[in-house]
Amino acid sequence: MIEIIKELCTGCGICTKGCPFGLIELKEKMVFIKEGCNLCGACVDKCKESAIKIKIEDVQYDTSCFSGVWVFIEQTESKLKGISLELLGEGRRLSDELKTSLTAVLFGERVKELAKTLITGGADEVLTCDYPNLAYYQDEIYTTLLAKLIFERRPEIVLIGATPIGRSLAPRIAARLRTGLTADCTELRIDEEKRLVQIRPAFGGNIMASIITKRRPQIATVRPRVMKPLPPDNQRKGRVIEIIEDLSSIRPKAKRLDFIKEYASGPGIEEANVIVSGGRGLKAAENFKLLEELARLLGGAVGASRAAVDSSWISHLHQVGQTGKTVSPKLYIACGISGAIQHIAGMRTSDCIVAINKDASAPIFDIATYGIVADLFEIVPLLIKEISKR
Numbered sequence: 386m387i388e389i390i391k392e393l394c395t396g397c398g399i400c401t402k403g404c405p406f407g408l409i410e411l412k413e414k415m416v417f418i419k420e421g422c423n424l425c426g427a428c429v430d431k432c433k434e435s436a437i438k439i440k441i442e443d444v445q446y447d448t449s450c451f452s453g454v455w456v457f458i459e460q461t462e463s464k465l466k467g468i469s470l471e472l473l474g475e476g477r478r479l480s481d482e483l484k485t486s487l488t489a490v491l492f493g494e495r496v497k498e499l500a501k502t503l504i505t506g507g508a509d510e511v512l513t514c515d516y517p518n519l520a521y522y523q524d525e526i527y528t529t530l531l532a533k534l535i536f537e538r539r540p541e542i543v544l545i546g547a548t549p550i551g552r553s554l555a556p557r558i559a560a561r562l563r564t565g566l567t568a569d570c571t572e573l574r575i576d577e578e579k580r581l582v583q584i585r586p587a588f589g590g591n592i593m594a595s596i597i598t599k600r601r602p603q604i605a606t607v608r609p610r611v612m613k614p615l616p617p618d619n620q621r622k623g624r625v626i627e628i629i630e631d632l633s634s635i636r637p638k639a640k641r642l643d644f645i646k647e648y649a650s651g652p653g654i655e656e657a658n659v660i661v662s663g664g665r666g667l668k669a670a671e672n673f674k675l676l677e678e679l680a681r682l683l684g685g686a687v688g689a690s691r692a693a694v695d696s697s698w699i700s701h702l703h704q705v706g707q708t709g710k711t712v713s714p715k716l717y718i719a720c721g722i723s724g725a726i727q728h729i730a731g732m733r734t735s736d737c738i739v740a741i742n743k744d745a746s747a748p749i750f751d752i753a754t755y756g757i758v759a760d761l762f763e764i765v766p767l768l769i770k771e772i773s774k775r
């Protein structure tokens with residue numbers, strides 16, 4: 386399926402350095418591809434003479450040889466990210482509907498212990514790859530390894546979080562495997578032809594696009610906090626398969642020198658169970674201290690509307706909404722936020738929404754579980770006082 390066009394090949398050898406697996410040999414100005422090529426396409430991109438061609442049409446379009454749903458698991462310092470269990474919950478639902486298996490793909494260092502949690506979270510099978518150079522995410526190593534596993538084992542669906550890592554990894558995988566990718570899905574379903582319908586907002590949330598991928602696998606990224614994890618089932622059984630790979634030949638282009646946490650203390654808004662959010666009604670940066678105090682008492686994090694972020698009262702890391710983060714905490718307290726559609730898009734799935742706003746006609750009250758029509762500078766100190774007492 387990989388062909389060297391002899392008439393075009395100049396024997397320059399650039400492709401030998403471009404192969405992440407070191408599988409290209411140059412002998413007497415002739416290029417040879419060794420056994421084990423996974424058709425990643427890196428050499429095709431490197432060759433300036435277009436002398437390397439990959440013909441994978443037949444494999445890609447024969448959808449019958451693809452089966453199973455895969456979820457790429459994210460973890461940091463051997464702790465699972467919330468998105469991993471959310472995707473497993475959704476993956477379980479899809480694989481039950483397709484009557485196929487659900488596989489969790491877990492890369493990292495000293496992560497084997499996490500496999501049990503992934504099985505109780507819905508996986509039938511966990512593929513683990515446990516090496517020191519997988520300790521943290523690196524584009525080249527993770528892409529090469531995941532693309533290779535997908536190519537060899539052929540799942541029909543691959544779900545990846547729409548997180549900074551997933552947004553870097555998923556397009557690379559899709560490009561290597563010459564398949565499609567639907568980013569930032571908010572809903573997934575299976576149609577009557579057993580295809581994955583990938584639903585995501587388009588045109589600023591004004592329409593919902595339903596997207597079908599013709600090729601396989603069908604790769605989708607899903608925003609954190611949109612899907613719900615399953616309650617852990619300790620009776621659930623599954624198998625753990627350890628993947629042995631030689632990753633030494635993959636040379637990352639970047640090296641991590643230091644790791645600076647996004648949030649100095651407490652949970653980030655993506656992970657927090659309680660979020661106290663402030664908008665333009667806060668009026669000044671220093672007033673966010675009030676919300677920080679309330680969030681601290683509730684063990685939560687501080688969020689913000691774009692208006693507050695654009696006023697430089699708080700950093701963009703805290704922005705909730707269409708151009709910020711999607712959150713779904715147990716409790717969301719919106720203080721001085723009007724409830725614009727772009728803000729609501731990022732928090733509407735919160736379990737309980739409390740809105741504090743002076744204007745009784747503010748749209749935030751349409752989605753609030755509890756609405757307090759009042760001045761936030763009166764209500765928030767009262768809440769702090771009352772909660773401190775308890």
Ligand SMILES: Cc1cc2nc3c(=O)[nH]c(=O)nc-3n(C[C@H](O)[C@H](O)[C@H](O)COP(=O)(O)OP(=O)(O)OC[C@H]3O[C@@H](n4cnc5c(N)ncnc54)[C@H](O)[C@@H]3O)c2cc1C
Binds near residue numbers: 664720731759
């Ligand atoms: C493409 C695009 C993407 C966007 N993405 C986002 C996004 O990701 N997140 C986001 O939030 N916005 C986003 N926006 C902006 C969005 O349209 C709104 O402008 C923004 O959400 C408004 O923020 P706000 O509610 O804080 O301010 P406002 O709409 O000005 O509301 C302030 C509210 O505070 C109330 N208030 C004032 N004083 C008090 C007080 N003392 N006590 C109680 N209530 C008080 C007022 O009654 C008012 O309802 C986006 C816009 C566009 C066009």
